Each structure stands twice: as C-alpha cells, then as structure tokens.
Amino acid sequence: MSSRDKVVYVIDDDRMDRKFAERIINRSQMFENLELFDGPLAAMQFIQDGGRPPELIFLDINMPPISGFEFLERYADQIQAMDPVPVVVIVSTTVNPADLERAAKFPLVKKFLCKPLSPDHLAEAASLLH
Amino acid sequence: MTGVDWHPAKETLTLVAQRYQTALAAYLQSGEAELLAEAYETARLALEAGVPLPDFGLMHFAGLRDSLLPSGSSGACLERAEDFFLEGVAVYDMALRGYVSGMAALRKEIAERRRVEEELRDITFELARQRDELDREVRKRTNEIRLRAQELESKNRQLVQANQDQSNFTYALSHDLKTPINTLYCFLGVLLEDFQADLKPEAQELITDLIGTAQRMRQLVDDVLDYSNVVGHQFTPERVDLQQMVQQILKDMDALAASAQAEIHVGALPAVMGSPFQIRVLLANLLSNALTYGSEGPRAEVRIVCVPAETAGKVRLSVSDSGPGIPEDMQDRIFELFKRLHRYEQCPGSGIGLALCKRVAEAHGTVLQVVSQAGKGAAFSVDLDLEEKQDE
Numbered sequence: 001m002s003s004r005d006k007v008v009y010v011i012d013d014d015r016m017d018r019k020f021a022e023r024i025i026n027r028s029q030m031f032e033n034l035e036l037f038d039g040p041l042a043a044m045q046f047i048q049d050g051g052r053p054p055e056l057i058f059l060d061i062n063m064p065p066i067s068g069f070e071f072l073e074r075y076a077d078q079i080q081a082m083d084p085v086p087v088v089v090i091v092s093t094t095v096n097p098a099d100l101e102r103a104a105k106f107p108l109v110k111k112f113l114c115k116p117l118s119p120d121h122l123a124e125a126a127s128l129l130h
Numbered sequence: 131m132t133g134v135d136w137h138p139a140k141e142t143l144t145l146v147a148q149r150y151q152t153a154l155a156a157y158l159q160s161g162e163a164e165l166l167a168e169a170y171e172t173a174r175l176a177l178e179a180g181v182p183l184p185d186f187g188l189m190h191f192a193g194l195r196d197s198l199l200p201s202g203s204s205g206a207c208l209e210r211a212e213d214f215f216l217e218g219v220a221v222y223d224m225a226l227r228g229y230v231s232g233m234a235a236l237r238k239e240i241a242e243r244r245r246v247e248e249e250l251r252d253i254t255f256e257l258a259r260q261r262d263e264l265d266r267e268v269r270k271r272t273n274e275i276r277l278r279a280q281e282l283e284s285k286n287r288q289l290v291q292a293n294q295d296q297s298n299f300t301y302a303l304s305h306d307l308k309t310p311i312n313t314l315y316c317f318l319g320v321l322l323e324d325f326q327a328d329l330k331p332e333a334q335e336l337i338t339d340l341i342g343t344a345q346r347m348r349q350l351v352d353d354v355l356d357y358s359n360v361v362g363h364q365f366t367p368e369r370v371d372l373q374q375m376v377q378q379i380l381k382d383m384d385a386l387a388a389s390a391q392a393e394i395h396v397g398a399l400p401a402v403m404g405s406p407f408q409i410r411v412l413l414a415n416l417l418s419n420a421l422t423y424g425s426e427g428p429r430a431e432v433r434i435v436c437v438p439a440e441t442a443g444k445v446r447l448s449v450s451d452s453g454p455g456i457p458e459d460m461q462d463r464i465f466e467l468f469k470r471l472h473r474y475e476q477c478p479g480s481g482i483g484l485a486l487c488k489r490v491a492e493a494h495g496t497v498l499q500v501v502s503q504a505g506k507g508a509a510f511s512v513d514l515d516l517e518e519k520q521d522e
Binding site for chain 1: 297298301304305308309312313315316317320355
C-alpha cells in the first residue's frame, strides 16, 4: 500500500480518543504522517500556517463548539479546493440514526465508523484512498 | 297583422250567412225536416268562425226579411222560421252550456290546485325547517368532531414530540455514556498489552476483570438503547426473510456458537411481516440466550423452527434449547426488566434481553410464550404474520 506517505488528520475533542487513535494508527504502520487536532478550527489553522493538507480525515461528530457536520458545511469550499480532495471518514460513538442520515448527505464522507478505532477500520479507510 | 286573420273570417261569415239564408228560404218553402240539419250545421260553422250570438240573430233576420217579403206568406211559415232559428241557436246554447260547465270545472280545478299548492308550500316549509334544524345539528356535530380531531392531533403531536425528545435524550445519553466506557475499555487493554512484563499476576488478573466489567457496561448501554428504541419505535410492517436473518445472526454469533458447542438446527423458515430491526433484536436475544444458557451437557441442541400457528395467516416461530430449563415458578419473572436467574459470573447478561423480546412481541400484536420444565430445556415462541403472497 502506498498509504504510508499520505497525510492523515484525526479531529476529535476527546483527549483519550485522540491518544487511542494515535496508538492504533502508529502501530498499524499504515500511515506515517499523522496530525492530531482537538477540533476543526485547530486543523484549519494548521493548514493556514502552511501545514500539509490532509488526504484522509478521521472526523468525530460530537465536538463543541463546532461539530464535525458543521465543519463539513462551513469549510466545504476550502475542503473541495484541496488537491487531492481528502477522504472524510466519520468516527463516532453516536447511535442516532439521524446522524447516519446526515452523514450520508455529504459527498465528502466516504465511511461511517463506530468508535473505538481498530486496525480493521484503518484498512477500510486506506482502501478508500486514491 | 290582424287583417290577415280578419279577412278570411269575414269571407267565411259571408259564405256561412249565404248558406244559412239559402237553407232557411228552402225550409220556409218546403218545411222538410232534413233541412233543419242545415240550420244546425251552419250555426256550428258560424260559431267556429267566431260569430257572436247577436250577429247570428241578425243573420237570421236578414234571411227572414228577404224570404218573408213575397206576398201570400202564412203563419205556418213564421213557425218554420222560428224552428229553423232555434235549431241554429241550439248549437250556441250547447256551446254556452259547455263553456259554463267548463268554467265551473276549471274554477274547481284551480281551487283544488291552489289547495294542493298550499299544502305543498306547507310541506316545503316544514321540510326546510327540518333541513335547517338538521343543518344546525350537523354543523354543531361537525364542529364538535373538528374540535375533538384538533385535540387528538395536538395530543398526538405532543406524544410524537415526547417520543422524539426521549429518543434524542437516549441517543445523547448513550453517546455520553459510551465515550468514557470505551476509553476505559480500550486503555485497560493498552495497559495490559504494553505493561504486561511489569505487572504482577494479581494486577494482570485485576485488569482483566476490569476489562470484563467495562465490556459488560458497554453491552448494557447497547441493550438499554435497543430497549428504548423498541419501546418508542413506530414501524410500518415490512417483509422479513426469517431464513436469511437467522443465518446472518448466527454468522455474527460465530464465537458464541463455537464456544457453546451446541448443535444448531435451523428449519425451513418463511418470510413474515414486521419490523426488521425488532425481529432481528428478538431473534438475536433468543438465540444468544439459547446458546448461553441452553447448551449444557454433551448433546446440547438449539432449534429454530416454524410451524403453522393456531390463527390463519400466522406462523409460530420458536427457538428452543436442551439446557437446564426454567423452573415453573420463575417463568413469570424472566420477562421483567433487569430480572435475572443467574449471577453474572454464572451467566453474563444485562437482564434486558427477554424484557426486550416481550416488547417486540407486543409491538407485533402477539405474546412471547415460554414452555419449559426444569431439566428439559426451554422453548420460546411468538406468532408472526406471514407475508401476504402478491399473486392471489
């Protein structure tokens, strides 16, 4: 797999969830360029400051003050303008069918995964990359 | 133009007068009775032409004057003239009498018609009054019904809202509960994995137990969520292929089925109508129970079969095991929420499963039944609606 050099973002407000995602991703040795953010704003700031834009985003939904969905709505143009357009994978604890329905409406969202992140999840996400 | 009608009438009058006077002259001469018929006939023609009675008289006297002028006329002649005139007048007399009786009949008829009209008017009025009264009553009732409908609609909206609120609350709660439990579960695993070499066996055992507890907690949250989903779930019956669903569930329970070492028999299962989500929950719980509690001993068996139900159009789906069974005095308790027959260490479970199954059965208009004897296994069954065949 040529996924190793792809830039992966994990956007999650929960410190422990970020820590766990980091561990799983590092252990898998599938991705080497990992950036962790506690919210969408931090991620956008990182790009604005010259950081490498993502090719794969593991995105949480329930995050104050800007939820994952709000992030996708508010920054849709900027995300679409990235080259290549990143693959967005939702990683959430939600069981609300309304969230699944809402996620399905975003063309950017290619997958909806349930926490906790697992090596199988990573393989699924990697297979979505160009 | 009236002249068009007048001239032929005048001509007719002249012709009639000539004919009358000729006949009169002849009768005065001969006195032959047949000639009287001519008087009758001409009078009839005059009447038809609209000649009034005085004019008919003048016509007679004009004829008489011409006829009586010759000398030697006798008294008998005058008598004849009178007879002839009376014969003609008789036509007028009859016509007049007919007119009078006609008028009387007409008057009577008009009076009768007025009476009937009045009667009809009375009836119409009464009908209109009754109709208005009925209208008022109908309007009143319609209004009442509309009010009731509005009331019901508003109550229904409140209920839907309450349901929605409860669902949202449950989803939010389950999310917020799951997040820390997941963290505990995951990092206890990490602890064990990364620091195994540094941990004393007692510590390792403790952590393993905690992982089990966290897993139990995760399951509990999932079960509670399933339960509240089933309780608040309104569904439109859909086709559910039981055969396919059972195979899928057994595949998902591969690990449990393997550890149970039970022989699993799946009979021919039809398609039924219901909520796919709820029937999946029902089957998953019954199968997991059968595999967990019912597979003791060397010849453990779990059967999933369908037989015709007592009611036409329904099928009895049953899941049975060859386990220790459920003592009769305990059989009512097993369907209660959080009631368990075993300590968790003996058999893991949240105590929600059968309560959930009972709810699913109720939502499908049926009852979850249990047949069991201590030591002889247990069989749980529900009656479900068979899929209606499209071709009649």
